[in-house]
Amino acid sequence: MTSKERFIEIFKTNIKREGAEELLNFLLSDHSDFFTAPASTRFHGAYEGGLLEHSLNVYDCLCDILARPRMQDVYGIHYSAESAAIVALLHDLCKVNFYKVSFRNAKDESGKWVSVPFYTIEDTLPYGHGEKSVYIISGYMRLTRDEAFAIRYHMGFSGPEDANQVGRALEMFPLAYALCMADMEASYFLEDVNGPKKLK
Numbered sequence: 001m002t003s004k005e006r007f008i009e010i011f012k013t014n015i016k017r018e019g020a021e022e023l024l025n026f027l028l029s030d031h032s033d034f035f036t037a038p039a040s041t042r043f044h045g046a047y048e049g050g051l052l053e054h055s056l057n058v059y060d061c062l063c064d065i066l067a068r069p070r071m072q073d074v075y076g077i078h079y080s081a082e083s084a085a086i087v088a089l090l091h092d093l094c095k096v097n098f099y100k101v102s103f104r105n106a107k108d109e110s111g112k113w114v115s116v117p118f119y120t121i122e123d124t125l126p127y128g129h130g131e132k133s134v135y136i137i138s139g140y141m142r143l144t145r146d147e148a149f150a151i152r153y154h155m156g157f158s159g160p161e162d163a164n165q166v167g168r169a170l171e172m173f174p175l176a177y178a179l180c181m182a183d184m185e186a187s188y189f190l191e192d193v194n195g196p197k198k199l200k
Helices: 003-014 020-028 050-067 069-074 081-090 130-138 145-152 163-172 174-190
Strands: 099-107 113-121
Touching: 003 020, 003 050, 003 081, 050 069, 050 081, 050 174, 081 130, 081 145, 081 174, 130 145, 145 163, 145 174, 163 174
Parallel strands: none
Antiparallel strands: 099 113
């Protein structure tokens, strides 16, 4: 099964909300580069298909975090399979149609100047990061408050927001905390600029 096929299967199996089919159709259409876009310009997933792989990695990490006995038995944190799929698979929709390929001159192994591709940003909807993903999703289907805050604050303390505001959101909405942890785990432990990391 390809990554694209796995994404579609997880999406269709878990997300049954009104408008979900239209959102998936958008992602699959020529108006979206979701399945080929990178996840960044030079950090994790900075290659074709990096955004798709990152979204699936975050999904796997989030499911593991939410399944921990401590999360469920000690903290009483329970979220539906639908909520987990929505926030993990769609948290970075802000990166759809966001990166463009450009070219620059660089020397190859023999010292000859050649034109090499690299990713650059072309933001046609400058609406922030997490909030932009919430905005795009909300154009198709309604999010719960927990889902909206999870997607909005999935960057945790690495975003530009006031630290007190971030801390309060993570405290009030455990799904936001869990998604933030899943996003960091995927970014730092599973992904690299050139592709998946080789774990021991």
